[in-house]
Amino acid sequence: MKIARIETFHVPPRWLFVRVEAEDGCYGWGEASLEGHSEAVDGAFESLRDRFIGADPRRIEDVWQVAYRGGFYRGGAVLMSALAGLDQALWDLKGRHYGLPAWEMMGGQVRDKVRAYAWIGGDRPDDVGEAAAARKAQGFSAVKMNATSELDYLTAPRFDDVVERVRAAQAAGMDVGLDFHGRVHRAMAKQLAKHLEPLGLLFIEEPILSENPEVLAQISNQISIPIALGERLYSRWDFKPFLASGAVDIIQPDLSHAGGLSECRRIAAMAEAYDVAVAPHCPLGPLALAACLQLAGCTPNVVLQEMSLGIHYNAGHDLLHFCANPDVLSPVDGFLPIPTGPGLGVEIDEAAVRKADAEKVRWRNPIWRQEDGSFAEW
Template sequence: MKIARIETFHVPPRWLFVRIEADNGTIGWGEASLEGHAEAVDGALDAMRDRFIGADPRKIEDIWQVAYRGGFYRGGPVLMSALAGLDQALWDLKGRHYGLPAWEMLGGKVRDKVRAYAWIGGDRPDDIANAAKARRQQGFTAIKMNATSEIDYLTAPKLDDVVERVRAAQNEGLDVGVDFHGRVHRPMAKQLAKLLEPLGLLFIEEPILSENPEALSQLAGLVSTPIAVGERLYSRWDFKPFLASGAVDIIQPDLSHAGGLTECRKIAAMAESYDVAVAPHCPLGPLALGACLQLAACTPNVIIQEMSLGIHYNETHDLLSFCANPDVLTPEEGFLAIPEGPGLGIEIDEIKVREAAKNRHRWRNPIWRHADGSVAEW
């Protein structure tokens, strides 16, 4: 069996799907979505066509090693997202060839379902109580919300308002994770983390950008709230110093940014040796979530799964828009069942994908500025 074709599809709202077809007609789908940079990732995948058309798609580890090491330059969001989409599609194809879910080929299940959480509040969080109530009515028991909008080094908005928003969600009976989104610089991060500490959060996410590991270690010494990072780390080598530092309690590798299922399984195993939990980052599409569920199925230290159902970015198409079997990604009582189908377990409506991709999206995140006109973290 040989790879005959590698196709990419820019589909709304901001996703990049990868389709691999073997010469015997077997197909695999993956997701290489890198929000706001789909064109760059697509270019990296074009280069991968030169290497892998004609390769045996069952040799996933060998293809991964060639893709990572063979081009001399390695790592980073663009190359690793391209590799992630390729890797997911290879696992999907191999599973369909043998009639097995990816988790079966990775050692078998350690669980039948995984707890899920959804987003509320948007980029500039508001109307938390009603949004939390709606998620509760959907059956979710956990949610995540942004802590603040743009925030400067020293001029803080009313930090007490953040506390009140969290309490509003908790009053609906929900467990809450708070995403600082890398927006909060160290002076404000220390204050906000201390204010939130008594609320018993699931975690605080990216309280400080991961490019400032020394500040993250300092913050970890100030509060007992679990600290989560990882959506902007792209390989086991990126995660290694954070695990060794002891500053991180939960890692959040993104299976569409960090080298796919192959690499994220290795990252999770590294984290297990440090007694660190895994909560995969996934505000993306159905194939990314399907890959996450394959990881959750066979990985003991996965604790909870993000999903993008109804997320504020999904303005024209939602999580299930391109799924022919939406039931496999529909939460029940706050949990997602582990898919039993072959490969990633997600059936893609190829006709809808091809039609939607005719008008390629050009999604870009907003640019925020402070009151003085300087650029703010989004």
């Protein structure tokens, strides 16, 4: 068996799909979405095609090692997202070839379902009580929302507003994770975390940007709220210092950013040795979510799964838009069942993907500014 073609597709709202086809017609789908940088990831596939057209798609680990190490320059969001999409597609193809789900080939099933959570409140959190009640009606028992909108290094923020929003969501019967989104700088993060401590949050996410690990360790030593982080880390080597420092309680690798199923399985195993839980980051498309569920199916320390159903970015094309079997990615009583179909377990409407790709959607995140005109973290 040899790889005959590797195709990429820009699909709305902000996703990059990958399709790998073998000479015998067997194929697999993956997702290399890197929000706002799809064109750069697409460009990285030029070298991947040069290396792997004609390779055996079943030799996934060898492909991974060559793709990661063979170009001399390694890591980073763009290269690892491209590798992630290719890796997912290869697991999907191999699973289809042998008639097995990816989790079966990666060690076998450890759970039947995984608890899911959904987003409320948008980029600037608002009306969260009503939104939390709507998620409750959908069957969810947990939600995540942004803690604040833009926040300067030093200000007099109304922390009480953040507390009130959390309590409104909790009053609707929800467990709450709160995302600082890297918007909160050191001085404010320490204060805000202290205000939130009595609320019994599931976690606070990215209380400080991941390029400041020493600050994260300081905050971790000051509060008892579980700290989650990892969507902007792209390999086991990126996660290594955070695990070693003891600063994180939950890691959030993104299976479309961090080298795909193969690498995230290794990251999760490394985290297990530090008694750290895994809650994969996934505000993305159906293939990314399907890959996450394959990981959950065979990985004991996965505890929660983010999903983008109804997220504000998905206007016009929601999570299940390109799925021919949407039931496999639909939550049931707040849980996502582990798919049992071959490969990633999701069927993609190829005709719809090819039609959407003709428009080559160009998504960019918003740019925010402080009151004085300076740049603000989004």
